[in-house]
Amino acid sequence: MSFFTGISSDSGKKKKKLYFILFSTILVVAAVIGLVAGVVSSSSRSSSSSNHSDQDSPSHTILKSACSTTRYPELCYSEIQKVPGAKDKLTSQKDVIQLSLNLTLTAVQHNFFTIKKIVKTYKSLTKREKTALHDCLEMIDETLDELHETKDELEEYPNKKKSLSQYAEDLKILLSAAMTNQDSCIDGFSHEEADKKVRKILLAGQQHVYHMVSNALAMICNLTNTDMFNQRSTSGGRNLVEQEEVNKLDSTGFPTWLSAGDRRLLQAPSVTPNVVVAADGSGNYRTVSAAVAAAPEGSSSRYIIRIKAGVYRENVDVTKKKTNIMFVGDGRRNTIITGSRNVVDGSTTFNSATVIAVGARFLARDITFENTAGPSKHQAVAFRSGSDFSAFYQCDFLAYQDTLYVHSLRQFYVKCLIAGTVDFIFGNAAVVLQDCDIHARRPNSGQRNMLTAQGRDDPNQNTGIVIQKCRIGATSDLLPVQSSFPTYLGRPWKEYSRTIVMQSTISNVINPAGWYEWNGNFALNTLYYAEYQNSGAGAGTANRVKWRGYRVLTNAADVQPFTVGRFLQGSSWLGATGFPFSLGL
16 A cells, blocks of 8 residues: 555655665664764773873873872973873872972073063063063072072982982972072062063963972972881980980081181181272272172182172172172171162162172171162161071171162071161071171161061972070160150061061060051961070060960970971081081070
8 A cells, every 4th residue: 555645656656765765874874873972982981091091001090199298280281281291200209399490490491481572572661660671680590500409309318318308409499499490580570550460471481490499399399208217116205306416516607618727717817818899999999899700600609709808888699699608897897898879769679789699608707888869768788688698797787768679599697797677587498696786777767677578389399497595676766766666576578477486585676466467367376486495575485475386396306397407407508617506495
């Protein structure tokens, strides 16, 4: 029976043929769709299986484990995943750190080209913007050196030429400095509204490098902490880190990173200099800058520049290539290097310093470093140090806001005078001031004095300001009016700011609260501020701040980590300076 009643037989046959073809075509299409779906499904299963295989591989496990210890784990993982084949070659946490450092170096180089492009493209840059960009280029250079040095140290790790604790501290201080450089670069663009355009262009790149270095630092902390724990476990539970430090104590009390020769130089009544600077022409050079410029680069031996009595009105820069330089003055009252660069007149804080020391193992004794810009010129630095293993004996640092910029790395000050107003000891070095006089000056009307503004902003950084066996007071211009100008031990410049005041005499110039906020509740829970065994009218702690991060320490074991021997590994280098010091309490 026909399905199409009323249609002729031939016509029906044609129709049937047409529908048969259409039906067949539908079946073919369905088959193709099914085949494709099967292939896709198979491919998907294969891909899924491959992903499972990757995730189960030893390399993937090592990578995920290493990144999980960092503050920015997704960044840690994703950056390494971008490197073709890299994740298949990881055999240890050390491999992950080394690869991460290589990626960070590439990112730093990218930031270099970004800055060069800004300089070339923007024709209307202000004086300070140009200076700030120059500062950033300098810090990029230093960061590259610090990252390369970290790689070299890590390549050797662990090696019997150094203890595990020494490796740990060396690696951590290098990466702490590299992170500080990123902060300091951006800080140079925070003074005026006009600066914000350039700041915005730079910010992402600087933050990326900061986060990458932070991740490397966290992984190094985890690696070295684990190795030191295992070492103690296999040695019957003895604390080898502390034992090593005890074995390195020098009888004169200096940190041992100062050689015996350098110690003699710092303490000797007279020394034989390589060259003499004299303003009256009786020496080899008339200016300190000329003597520094002529000094050898990369010197492994001490190069002594004697600076005869006189006032030297100049800005001096001991660059990172000028290593092992020593300034010897004719007494802090007689040899004075003075300048007046400041932020109000267009400088950056970083570049305002009268004297800058970046070359490693810089020493100075019997000299005054001064910035005379005055309290109305705001940030005006007398001395900035980014010199690792730098030490200062019987020196004066005189200015108002931001007197002494302890920028980065390891520094030691003994029997010095530091005087200023707002944040006048600041930076993110690992620094100990021992047996020093720290005096607040009279600031501008309406200002408060802050002795310190410490810049630690990552909990893994081994940095901080330690004030030990010092005398905290006021200069003669502040004494009669000190009730009108509240003075505090410090305030938190960065989130993990760390400052310890111990075994010091504190006069009544210090407000009973002791410490002051930076901005509302910022950092009050994450900072580490501590006081231990201080004396004097301003040392009472009953009315101190109640912040979570503040503490009054009573147990000597709690402050041992901040002594010269432990905090600066002082037994390994200070002995060379000839400066007097105490390694412990």
